Amino acid sequence: MKIIIKNSSDQPLYQQIKDQIKAAILRNELAEGELLPSIRSLANDLQVSVLTTKRVYTELEAEGFITTKAGKGSYVATESQELLAESKRYMVESKLTEVWEMARELGINKDELYSMMDLLFEEDEQA
């Protein structure tokens, strides 16, 4: 798993770390049931505070992406498949909403938009 912290970013540290772990889970880089590093060792490696990594894990757990077993550590949640499918759909939906809003503002109608999408799929099939 790759985690890169941007010092120039406006996003809070915990948010940056959380998003990247979440992305790694969504991309299946972190498999179901895989053990995550301890909050202390993750904090040391990223040179952030243990309180920050603790918050990351607490929030990921609340959102159902990981589970924590007392004294053993945190794992990628095994029940996360349905959740994953749902968040993948959500991510695409939110991008589509942006596209739809832009299309409406610029006066591009439904048929045009659909044919653009068809074109993208066709190009992908040819490649």
Add this chain to the structure above:
Amino acid sequence: MNNILELTDLSKELDHFRLNKVSFSLMEGCITGFIGVNGSGKTTTIKTILGLILKDGGSIKLFGKEMTEHERDLKNRIGVVLDEGYFYDDMTLKEMKNIISPAYKSWDEDVFVSYIKRFNLSLNQKISTLSKGMRMKYAITLALSHHADLLIMDEPTSGLDPLVRSELMDLLLEFMKEEGKTVFFSTHMTSDLDKIADMLILIDDGKILLSEEKDQLLDTHAIVKGDNKLLNEQTRKLFLVLRETAYGFEGVTSKKSSVHQQMSDVLIEKPTIEDIMLAYIGGSKDAI
């Protein structure tokens, strides 16, 4: 996370200085940096916690127990490194150890010997012949040889070269790997804290100005630079300190998100702990 140490309204009147209702707590599993300029009250606070100076008022709770009532028990769980070392110069390392070790119930000779080896110290050497760095390593060795849960250090890095300082920081991280350990150390060199601190407590003139998570502090504070035209009655309030010249302004804010909303076309940069510390101290001085 539990509170390991809780200070409530600690006060102490000295000749030219007083601790003014100092309250803060240390969380288990965290490294807390205690920052402030020289003479701000760091050493007085630490000495009062350790009972080397008697408090005038307030309470000191360690591991949930009142310090004054359970001093002997509680001190067994603390490792201490003080600035001046408090060693007898004419003794060898071994002789000094023989004086200190009986004071601790859980003294572990094996741990002591392993640190002595690791730091290349020689037990027959006189304390007066130790370099500043060696002296600190010896003090740490004594502090860590009785399985302490809380390590308290007063200016452990002052006067040390960068290499020894980074060795010390690595040692602290190693100490923290074991569950339930806590570190509290004072410093005026904030760069020591950039990498390893979890919490920061800022003291100035005997008063606590700030006690917060380090990463959160760095996330909410910012250095802001821009055109003087952007400063008005409302935006001025967003700054802890503000320096204006004919060419523009530069200030430190604790409300980064409000600056984002209310001021466009400004340059926002990440502050260092030092920037934040000076902003708070400068800010409080201006107010007086």
